[in-house]
Amino acid sequence: MIPFTGLAAGDRQLLQWSQWLYALERDELAFPPFGDELSRHGAAARKRILAVLATEEGFPLKAIAKHLGVSPNTVIRSRLRYEQGGVDALTHCKPRARIADDERYRDELFKLLHEPPSQSGFNRTSWRIADLVEAMNRRGFKTGRAVLREAIDKSGFRWRAARVVLTSTDPHYQEKLDRVQGVLANLKKGQCFFSIDEYGPFSVKAIPGRSLSGPGEQPAVPQWQKSRGRLIVTAALELSKNQVTHFYSSAKNTA
Incomplete structure (x- = not known):
């Protein structure tokens, strides 16, 4: 153990934290409810566990938040989770509900997509992302571009360019097409x-085109x-x- 005498308050706190973490890694500290939970979970769960252990150890709230790189509110929430649900509440957090997965939000969005923009006060014939965001906010759904794009992508909608399709003005087009398809359907081997x-x-x-030219050279093509x-x-x-x-x-x- 390195003595704390002669160190500034901040350095002393950092050294104390480092020695405490080192003791945790070497299993020199006993925390029966946690067992080997620290080594079994990802970074987010480990930070929640360390926040609870550090409060048990007596570290100040601001110091815990600083050393773990989280907000003081995260430390407080981790402590409340532990008190209400034990270790499982720290390691098995329910994923936060995403706005893009909300059925009401998506129903309203696709209802809007099937309406002309003019019905929502936009003087245009097709929707833009910025217009959709504004219209959804007007209807009481707080949203941004990222959330709106996520909801559209998850539903299989895509922004696609129109494709030019070959057409014919021949009045007998369908008759000729059916005849060709009939021949193809009855082709024999060989x-x-x-x-x-x-x-x-x-x-x-x-x-005219591009060519590799030396300094001062200007390619030319006679008319x-x-x-x-x-x-x-x-x-x-x-x-x-x-x-x-x-x-x-x-x-x-x-x-």
Whole structure:
């Protein structure tokens, strides 16, 4: 044991705390209700246990909070938990209820999402996070961006960009589609069904782009160029296996 004489009050308190922790680790102090609980639990539970043990040892409230890196209220709550429920109350704390998991909150949020923003006083056609937060607060649900995003994510909602879908103006589109699907459904082993298209002819010319250039060099492409050749690309999509093959030619030739 290191003597405390000649030390400042703060240093003396820190040394006393360190020696007490060292004695705890070496099992030199007996606290029957706790047994080996300190070594069996995570950091949060260990801090609650140490807070109770330190109050039993007589350490001041502020000193305990400082050494454990918690607030004085946490030390007081840990002591109250121990007095009301024993060691189990310190090691098996019920998780705090999250606002994002509250059914009333989520019901109100999705009711809001299915309403036009104009109904809540916003002059726009689609919702923004900031508008949703403001609208929920108006309805008595104190919330922020993080809570709102969590509730939306947990329900499977996602912010997605619209995808461009191919459409046809052919009045016989559905009839032709049904015929193609019928052929595909009746293909025999060794048979394939290709959809073939051509692109071109196109000229082979230099086009603007990025290139690795030395100091003082400025790449340039002439506006008017002589063609270096002409090509046609022909591609075939095998519809039953969704595989593509292609070739280049100088003239139309699908043979």
